[in-house]
Amino acid sequence: MKTLYLIQLLNVIFFTMAKFELLTLPYGAKALEPVISEQTIAYHHGRHLQGYVNNLNKLAEGTPFESMNLEDIVRQSDGGMQNNAGQILNHNLYFLQFAAPSSDARPVGDLAAAIDRQFGSFENFQKEFVQAGAALFGSGWVWLEAGADGKLYISQYANAANPVQKGLTPLLTFDVWEHAYYLDWQNRRPDYLNALWQIIDWQVIEERYQGR
Ligand code: MN
Numbered sequence: 001m002k003t004l005y006l007i008q009l010l011n012v013i014f015f016t017m018a019k020f021e022l023l024t025l026p027y028g029a030k031a032l033e034p035v036i037s038e039q040t041i042a043y044h045h046g047r048h049l050q051g052y053v054n055n056l057n058k059l060a061e062g063t064p065f066e067s068m069n070l071e072d073i074v075r076q077s078d079g080g081m082q083n084n085a086g087q088i089l090n091h092n093l094y095f096l097q098f099a100a101p102s103s104d105a106r107p108v109g110d111l112a113a114a115i116d117r118q119f120g121s122f123e124n125f126q127k128e129f130v131q132a133g134a135a136l137f138g139s140g141w142v143w144l145e146a147g148a149d150g151k152l153y154i155s156q157y158a159n160a161a162n163p164v165q166k167g168l169t170p171l172l173t174f175d176v177w178e179h180a181y182y183l184d185w186q187n188r189r190p191d192y193l194n195a196l197w198q199i200i201d202w203q204v205i206e207e208r209y210q211g212r
Contacts (some may be wrong), residue, residue, distance in 0.1 A: 035184075169211070
């Protein structure tokens with residue numbers, strides 16, 4: 001009886017606490033150096049992303065959105081609710097696609113074949129992707145996204161937008177908001193974008209492609 005009461009009490013506490021939580025990084029704060037420094041992780045993950053989580057918890061409280069997943073909120077809301085949920089979704093996908101730097105990080109599996117088929121080669125895909133990120137005016141994200149048929153697209157999205165809003169599956173993303181790179185790369189956005197290839201965990205991207 002006592003155990004049951006304790007479980008019920010914990011449930012009450014849990015469900016009245018903040019619903020949306022800060023992503024726990026699956027690597028250490030220095031793991032991505034020198035591409036992304038410990039200091040950038042501290043601000044980008046610890047301050048910016050935490051800020052979006054806090055904002056969404058305040059905005060969603062007492063609304064139907066508090067029990068929805070991030071994808072559904074992004075698809076169904078607008079204004080600040082959509083912006084903050086979008087930024088959480090985008091950053092979760094961004095931070096979860098990284099691993100320690102490796103000079104031979106390359107696409108694997110069906111996605112590797114699809115990239116070669118559509119873009120000619122991985123190198124050509126990289127060039128087009130970086131160009132899209134470098135040319136994006138202001139704050140936003142460059143995405144590799146897939147249709148249900150497996151077709152790939154490179155797209156620029158402003159501010160907090162995400163491919164799920166177009167019914168596409170988000171695969172790979174480079175954050176081009178200045179807060180993502182300014183501490184490490186200052187105004188050299190193309191250098192930051194080119195360096196990111198070293199830390200992409202292509203197994204994660206392939207799993208997203210398989211899950212479309
Ligand atoms: Mn960011």
